[in-house]
Amino acid sequence: MDYTTRGVCGQEGCRETRYYLDNGLWFCRRGHQQEGRQVEEEPDDFGTQGKTYRVKKVVAEKGPKTYRGRQAYSLFLQVYQLILWKQCHALVQDRGFPAQFEHVVRDLWALRLETYSDKINNPSEGEEEPEFFSSQPSVGQEEPSIIKFGGKNLQWPRLVDSVGLCYLGALLMRLPVGIGDFHRMIMCGEIPYIRVTRSIPREMRDKLPQQFLSIIETTRLLKAEHLQKAVLQLSLLYRRKFGMQFPALNLPPILYRHIRRLALPIDVYSAVKRLQDLLGFSLEFPNSFAGRTRLLDLPEIQVITLIVISTKLLFPFDEIKRYPASAKEPTTQVIDWKLWAQEQRHYDSRETAGGRIGKGNEVLVNERDVFDMTPSQLDEYMDWYENSWLDNSRVANPLSDLFPTGPASVDPQTAAPLEEDNEEAISSMLKKVTQQLQPRKVILEDNTDTPRPGSSYVRYKMESDLPETARSFYETAAKVAGISLSTLVRAVSQAEYKITRWLEDQRRIELYGDAAGMEFAKFDSSDDMGEDMTDSEDSS
Numbered sequence: 001m002d003y004t005t006r007g008v009c010g011q012e013g014c015r016e017t018r019y020y021l022d023n024g025l026w027f028c029r030r031g032h033q034q035e036g037r038q039v040e041e042e043p044d045d046f047g048t049q050g051k052t053y054r055v056k057k058v059v060a061e062k063g064p065k066t067y068r069g070r071q072a073y074s075l076f077l078q079v080y081q082l083i084l085w086k087q088c089h090a091l092v093q094d095r096g097f098p099a100q101f102e103h104v105v106r107d108l109w110a111l112r113l114e115t116y117s118d119k120i121n122n123p124s125e126g127e128e129e130p131e132f133f134s135s136q137p138s139v140g141q142e143e144p145s146i147i148k149f150g151g152k153n154l155q156w157p158r159l160v161d162s163v164g165l166c167y168l169g170a171l172l173m174r175l176p177v178g179i180g181d182f183h184r185m186i187m188c189g190e191i192p193y194i195r196v197t198r199s200i201p202r203e204m205r206d207k208l209p210q211q212f213l214s215i216i217e218t219t220r221l222l223k224a225e226h227l228q229k230a231v232l233q234l235s236l237l238y239r240r241k242f243g244m245q246f247p248a249l250n251l252p253p254i255l256y257r258h259i260r261r262l263a264l265p266i267d268v269y270s271a272v273k274r275l276q277d278l279l280g281f282s283l284e285f286p287n288s289f290a291g292r293t294r295l296l297d298l299p300e301i302q303v304i305t306l307i308v309i310s311t312k313l314l315f316p317f318d319e320i321k322r323y324p325a326s327a328k329e330p331t332t333q334v335i336d337w338k339l340w341a342q343e344q345r346h347y348d349s350r351e352t353a354g355g356r357i358g359k360g361n362e363v364l365v366n367e368r369d370v371f372d373m374t375p376s377q378l379d380e381y382m383d384w385y386e387n388s389w390l391d392n393s394r395v396a397n398p399l400s401d402l403f404p405t406g407p408a409s410v411d412p413q414t415a416a417p418l419e420e421d422n423e424e425a426i427s428s429m430l431k432k433v434t435q436q437l438q439p440r441k442v443i444l445e446d447n448t449d450t451p452r453p454g455s456s457y458v459r460y461k462m463e464s465d466l467p468e469t470a471r472s473f474y475e476t477a478a479k480v481a482g483i484s485l486s487t488l489v490r491a492v493s494q495a496e497y498k499i500t501r502w503l504e505d506q507r508r509i510e511l512y513g514d515a516a517g518m519e520f521a522k523f524d525s526s527d528d529m530g531e532d533m534t535d536s537e538d539s540s
Helices: 070-094 100-114 159-172 179-187 202-207 210-216 224-242 251-261 267-279 299-314 337-348 375-389 398-402 422-435 468-481 485-512 514-523
Strands: 018-022 025-028 147-149 152-154
Touching: 070 100, 070 159, 070 202, 070 210, 100 159, 100 224, 159 179, 159 224, 179 224, 179 468, 251 267, 251 299, 251 422, 251 468, 267 299, 267 485, 299 468, 299 485, 337 422, 337 468, 468 485
Parallel strands: none
Antiparallel strands: 018 025, 147 152
């Protein structure tokens, strides 16, 4: 009999360590049956006891984590189209844009999408070959989708171009909305732009190469002038590639909105219309591609320039008394510019009333501002940070439950009151300013020594030349138009220079006659206004 050496039996003090197998049961050499040691023998598995077999898993073929080549091109355009749709949806649902607005923007995007058809619809030859991403065109390969502006190659649509398409769509529908309005909506988070990658599904985001993610990722704040330039570039693109001509601005509603926002008398409206004819402003985007685009070529800048010059003519900022010759002239009233500046500051401080940070100001907070924040401001900022920066699509960390997120509970008695409606606030501001208009004496005598409206007109060539009252008006006008203060000062100065040259031409015609005056004016004129315009006179 064959015995197998195992541990000590232990039954009834037995110290036996040798065992034998009988009908699947183990017994020690002294005949004690071992509990729990039963073994069932299978004829087919004879002699295989004690061996271990490991089944090898089938190795799954791992594909690339991100797409490359045409797959990456197509995915990026799909992601971009999704962002564009989200922006249009927010404008229609939250901002009251008409439902047809989405269809207009979609048609504009469809035209732009045609420029990439060769990239995504080429025959499948060479599909397996790796492709490298570069913002520069390949050597010896024609790239029809590359757009050159200012010496730079724009191979793919930028994130700012999506907002530019929305603006052009509103322009085609003649909606009274400006670039400054779009910039404010971006800063307040009313349309998806800042950290827009959070709104992209993770399945699409993980497959998109980093080169394309960097195009739609916001790394710095968008300035209104960047949006102005992007809209101009898009208008030139559609003009060049598709022969598309955008209409002029819908001046009546836009001018009315600007005048109300600036709390100006309605008399400025008729003055703007006259100056527009004098300066020849078409309020359209330029059609030419040669040369350098000037400030006064942009329609939004043309409108705000006309408003500023009309205001300076009718309601100047200095203390000089100018007497109208008729009681029907709008200059019979004078604006109290100190009261006007006070009301504008009160209007701008509505968002920060009650110790709040203010909608749209959260993104401007830096590390120094945090030390001066109150607990309610910190809660407001952290709520904004959570909604703007935290990515909820990632797998939750097991420790995240220890640090709960969500809006902090606010006592309803200490909660800040609801902000006044924007239109009601503008109406209230306009009413207070117009009620404080001061009358001006009317002098009917034709006396050359009497200062009349428009005389001693002051021109400001530089930002540092602005007095306190004029600076407050210029700053508000620049914010409404979506440009910087220095840009507005240059644009107004260039337009005033044009008016001065026109006046000089009229005097020459009166002195020398039509033909001689025009020849003299042609000899002494300069068409290039440019940004580096110089002028030796501050007033005319």
